[in-house]
Amino acid sequence: MTDAVARLTPLGVAVLALLSEGDMHPYEMIRLMHFRRDDRLVTITNGTVYHTVGRLERAGLIAEVGVDRDGNRPERTTYRQTDAGAAAVVEWVRRELPRVDHPAEFRVALAEVHGLDREEAIGLLEARRAALADSLASLADGHRHALDKGVPEQYLIEIDREEALLRAELAWMDATLARIADPHFAWGRDATPSERYLAQRKAARQ
Numbered sequence: 001m002t003d004a005v006a007r008l009t010p011l012g013v014a015v016l017a018l019l020s021e022g023d024m025h026p027y028e029m030i031r032l033m034h035f036r037r038d039d040r041l042v043t044i045t046n047g048t049v050y051h052t053v054g055r056l057e058r059a060g061l062i063a064e065v066g067v068d069r070d071g072n073r074p075e076r077t078t079y080r081q082t083d084a085g086a087a088a089v090v091e092w093v094r095r096e097l098p099r100v101d102h103p104a105e106f107r108v109a110l111a112e113v114h115g116l117d118r119e120e121a122i123g124l125l126e127a128r129r130a131a132l133a134d135s136l137a138s139l140a141d142g143h144r145h146a147l148d149k150g151v152p153e154q155y156l157i158e159i160d161r162e163e164a165l166l167r168a169e170l171a172w173m174d175a176t177l178a179r180i181a182d183p184h185f186a187w188g189r190d191a192t193p194s195e196r197y198l199a200q201r202k203a204a205r206q
Helices: 010-019 026-035 046-058 083-096 103-111 118-148 153-181 195-204
Strands: 062-068 076-081
Touching: 010 026, 010 046, 010 062, 010 076, 010 083, 010 103, 026 046, 026 076, 046 062, 046 076, 083 103, 118 153
Parallel strands: none
Antiparallel strands: 062 076
């Protein structure tokens, strides 16, 4: 793992992923992330995005394309994703996708998993499923042991909830793996941008 990838934050990955769609200035990035409700996954403010852009540029993951001014608006610096930036996103997603101990990072990795080859994505998600199944088995075993020892169920409600969440996620994983494995399920560059996606890109540039 490179130092640049080790220092990447979920917001940094989100910014790099946006720039894989084309050159943008930070204001456009912010508007587009809000349009897409990416604030569900990462904290998006003007300050955090501009700070992240600066860090990515210093790390060589993005590069300045040019500066322009539209009418009376402030100057806007446009950036592009470098080859190192593109590689960093892929490496970060590969690292975070199978992990079960970084739930916030997993959500961002899942949002960008379409950047991996279909087969690789399936393999990494299968690794995560196996880890989740192990966690569920361990938790369920401890739950049964506690009940057998006479621990009142009122003290085990949180464990019961965790078991239910793990079972639900495993069911979702099974259904999602089947969808991705279906050759008719559009994947990566095979997916055609929707009209809504194109409208959002246009609105974010305003």
